Amino acid sequence: MKYVIGVDLGTSAVKVLLMNNKGEVCLEVSKSYPLIQEKSGYSEQDPTEWVGKTTEALTELVRQFDGDAESIEGISFSGQMHGLVLLDAEQNVLRNAILWNDTRTTEQCEHIYDVVGEERLLEITKNPALEGFTLPKLLWVKQYEPDVLARASVFMLPKDYLRFKMTGAIHMEYSDAAGTLMLNVEEKKWSEELCEIVGIDSKLCPPLVGSHEFVGHITVQFADETGLAPSTKVFAGGADNACGAIGSGILSEGKTLCSIGTSGVVLSYEERNNRDFQGKVHYFNHCEEHAFYTMGVTLAAGYSLSWFKDTFAKDEQFETLLEGLDNVPIGAKGLLFTPYLVGERTPHADSMIRASFIGMDASHKRIDFARAVIEGITFSLHESIEIFRESGKTIDTIISIGGGAKNNTWLQIQADVFNATIVKLSSEQGPAVGAAMLAAYGSGWYDSLQQCADVFIQEEKTYTPIRENVARYNELFQLYKDVYSQTKRLNEGLKSFRT
CATH class of the missing domain: 3.30.420.40 (ATPase, nucleotide binding domain)
Structure with a gap:
């Protein structure tokens, strides 16, 4: 029997799900972590909490698993969208992550409209400037914590930071990048034009990959901490809603x-x-x-x-x-x-x-x-x-x-x-199943996500109006x-x- 793991990094908890190649959920472990809400409209989290709790959850899952860790072939991710994580040149976290449900950035959204224009913004990103998106958060840090932004070498989203800590590789995939308000959605590339207009260095943007793409193996250190095999393949994953759609x-x-x-x-x-x-x-x-x-x-x-x-x-x-x-x-x-x-x-x-x-x-x-x-x-x-x-x-x-x-x-x-x-x-199981399906597809179990869905997803009941x-x-x-x-x-x- 072959297995994959889906990791769903949510707002209040991380859930890890072990699924086999019959599409069956074999094990599930969840660990919660707190929000940091210092003021009305503020919502932050400590990124190290995500890593610590995910490590705990995976360790518990592997301990409960009665098979060979080598049979767990792949792992992928679903994550809360839009959250801003900033790393310095030594890849250390510079401040708490500012989350999707943080609403402090109304002023920055208005600034984006002023300098970019609503019509041009929609042409590039296909989305309006909203407080929850990542670009307004970057502009807030630029305005109110300029020393922090000056030390930043890359920005990341929550599940991408978690994946980085498991692999040592920095990437962002398209479904999450689309929620930053910095991606040219139609062309699937960072918008140099937009970054230049708002005054954000495009070098802060990480390399882009597809959701099912292989991005590396887990590190030996992470394997030792969790009991997973160092041969475990890691795939990029997707935004929580995109993974929920897949699942x-x-x-x-x-x-x-x-x-x-x-x-x-x-x-x-x-x-x-x-x-x-x-x-x-x-x-x-x-x-x-x-x-x-x-x-x-x-x-x-x-x-x-x-x-x-x-x-x-x-x-x-x-x-x-x-x-x-x-x-x-x-x-x-x-x-x-x-x-x-x-x-x-x-x-x-x-x-x-x-x-x-x-x-x-x-x-x-x-x-x-x-x-x-x-x-x-x-x-x-x-x-x-x-x-x-x-x-x-x-x-x-x-x-x-x-x-x-x-x-x-x-x-x-x-x-x-x-x-x-x-x-x-x-x-x-929503996004966690979608993440597991990306790992299964990336591992070559199926020729398409639709083939994977035919095995992993079954309807139970319908309700008619x-x-x-x-x-x-x-x-x-x-x-x-x-x-x-x-x-x-x-x-x-x-x-x-x-x-």
């Missing part, structure tokens, strides 16, 4: 994914590199060679439900919190929630907007609030689906993964709100969309009161 079989035109993790995404496969969404949704390079994907993002999807549980039911499990969810009627008895806890991205690129409960009265119970939170998250994701459909894309079947796929009532809510058939996978529920949710959705415009000015006024 869900989004590998051909017409395939769409809904993934609800800390953030939430609606992702659709694209064969073309020139479709025009006017920057309303993200347009990134896929891990699949010569392919792309478009994506809308809800910044606080699963995070909204986690926040609600931690605030109002801290000592309970999610299953207990959601007991009776299916008994609450559509609209949560007149209660609406907008999931803007950390601002929003699609369709409102707004770092100032904040969440709201609308319509509270004394009759509402905790389960009504829980239902409103789930419906609000789903409405936010539906705004991305609306954009896709308005562009002419047909979306009638959606693979659902993540937290939203763990509750049958929520899956039916997705079917009714999206007015599409929702598919639940039999073994849903209920006509009367679709109509009722469409009515409620129109009210939901009004909340943003009605509360925007109020939230801007409240900004000075946030600490």
